[in-house]
Amino acid sequence: MSLVDLLMAAEAAQSHAAVRRTAYRHQHLSAKPLVVVAYNLSGEAAAPLGIMYGTESDAERARLVVAAEPRNRESRFEAINAFAADFVEFIGPYLQLTTVPKKGGGFRQVASDVPQVVVPNRATRSYLGSRLGRSLRYLGLGETHEVPEATQWTGAHLSWFAEHSQLPGQSVFLAMTESLAQHFATGQSSLEDENLATLLAWIEGVPGGLLPALELLEESAYGPVPNPRWEATLAPFVKAYTEGLRADDEAKMNLAFSRVESETRQALKEAYEATHRAIGILRPIAPAAGVTGRWQTDKYEWSAHARRCQRGIPRFARRHDPLRAARALQRWTSAADALEMQQAFDDPLIMARLDADGRCATGDVLAIDWNNREVKPGGKNRTKVPLVELALTAPTRLLRDEIVRWTEDQRVKGVVRSVDSASMTIAVTNGMKALVDASVATGAEMLFVNLNPWEGRDPWAPDEVPWTHRAPTTSDLAGESSLGGGDDDGSPDMTLDELGALPIVGVVDPDDEPGVVL
């Protein structure tokens, strides 16, 4: 936590209200993103109790699928298949490809637009992607159960979303706790910021005292893990549903189902509306300059997925093989670096963190010597190297010979020629024309920073497995392994008899845990 962040948090703590961490919005928001909130039955890997989703902020118009007994295959897949059908319908238009000319000649097929999925928190993002998506993506292969094609497609799409969500700066699969915490500072810890309900309370304000309100709000479960006590009240209905199923008692089943459904609807509605509210808070913030470019990257990546989809359901390996892993890591690392750099240049409030560390020089222009000519390193002829003389107005720790860039236009690059407590001279070695065009007047404020972004191609795109990734990886992990044994067939299934024999545990003692110490 930088000191600037700490001060923002202190301000928030003092005023009992969130403080803006950025001047601009650093994520793309589509006109109508798909909001998805979900509850998973506790104790199961991927057995959704309910999923609510939609593009409208009005929860009445959102869709809800419910499994009254997620441990039963029919019940679970009835819900999953319904969600999958709608999800595929949502994705469909984005898979349309158009042909555009490539830069160096030839043509390329690109998707016209990118779907955007928004969830309340990081846990839901990882649940939908790496859990639910993973549990669906091998269905229909090997010895697994047959499922509708839309469900297989959903497994593939969610797997792509899960993978892509790792790319720093992506806006395709957003978790609102992450996005809001990026744009607002609160007076609570980052751990507590992972709760969308309390995070929103800091931003939107609450009537009355903040802390008591937060304690209450911490009770709300925005998924994927439901509130345990809520689950305890639900258990009898789940049981009744199974009993109805076993006895072929349709009335009992329907009654139990409608109870589970209405309870789930009520609980998920809150999370659904909160997620839309979070989007509503971010939307009016003006986007930062780099957002468009990063959305283009998202589009480029999505187009690759869309092209794969032309040839049938894309298949994903269980894990990356070493080469893919090395490449992905390299890509994510350079994306993270680029993002950090771009955000700093885009947003003065993010640049302020560097400024606080003394990495910036702020000053008023005393004079610019346009006629200075020097032989640049590696050059032969004397070329124009304007000297910018600044009267420093803020402390800096920049030293002689450091390479700096102008924060207004990062093409303008220079070297610190001399510095003392009151003034600094910078020799502008690159981006001369940009500086001329900006026509900086004497007396104007200029800000330089010692960031030096890489401008060439990626220096290291591995084409063979680097030694760091030569771990003993078996082919089992690389994708072609045998399927079956029920391991890849969705969540564990229980027969009706097994389900019937399950006890209702009721409300659990707070200290009860499997693997108990007495």
Place this chain on the structure above:
Amino acid sequence: MTHEALDQIRGSLPLARANARSVAALTQNPGCTRRRVIDSAGVSAHQLAERLGHPTTRGQSPFAIEGGNRFEARLKRRSGYELLVEALAPFVDLPTPPALIVEDVNRVGRLKDAQAWMDARVKRTDDVLAQIARGNAHAPHVVDHPVLRFDLAGVAVNLEPDALAFRVRDKLELVEIKSYPIIDGQADPAKLSATAGQASVYHMALRATLERLGFDPDLLEWSVILVAPRNFGRTPVAHRIPLKKKSMALTRVLNAVPRTPDVLRELPEGLTFDVDPGGDLGDDAARAVLAEAVSAVPAFYVPECAQNCDMAKFCRQEVWASDDPARLGRQARDNLAGVHSLADALTLAKSEPGKVNDDLADVAVALRDAYSALERARSRVPTARVTPQPMSGGAS
């Protein structure tokens, strides 16, 4: 003397035994005196927090408990330990069931008195461990539900690992059964880390027990074998998790914390958490007196406490009231060493150079620089101070 002081703190409150959560709370934050006093005195942190008006509303889902028990039962009882032996096969070479000797320590006879039953189980575990350590041919291969008695930083705890497996080549293995899935060879990192933390306590206890019985503690492997469902099915899969670093770090930390008698000496004379034994005080009055008593014992709050400690909400409220930087997390507390509140940090940030006393001069310079950088940036973008008026989420 120690015992008297601890008994006095508990007074007539019901005796609470250490459990998995309290052990986790203690080991996650060993620097917290309050938690140690509560545990040493045998006070239930859960009830204490409730009396203080900051109850923890956590809990386990009945579905999770049921699923966990079902998985464990399948591995052990319902398959006659066959599934467990199969899962452990890559790591431990055990004979299959008819030849497999299992000692279920739970079966030492259900004594009516819980304490006596626990003592009997501890005794039985010791005996069995001695048999194994001596290399007795009839020693059990699997010890189910062992109980280890252990002094954890002055708190006596009985620990119950899931199982101990005896490898033929006279090595002891610690086995832990969990019901969270291992998908494509990867488990949820947070859960895995919690398991490793829990197992390292078992590991310490087991080494201590072996030493107490006069055997070489290195008999025990420096790892735990985690048995959990593979992918989305119910087939168990085993993974070895190294524990050496974690276990040794924990040992070091626990050795470094002050002994309980020393801690008690620092506390006010006559301290008790049983503030209202007769029930004469009203609710609010009792709460106020209790809060005062608890506050007399220093706590070391960090936001992570909420994951393990039932007292977390009370301690948080305290830290918020005093505006302690710890409310933002460990890092904030460290970065602002010497500054006691966030408000002070802001005051320092806005202070005039040279007007701050010397101990804080360095912090003040850094804060002032940060604040002026922030204000300069804000002045460049006027909207940066404004919380936006929300738009309807669906609108474009």
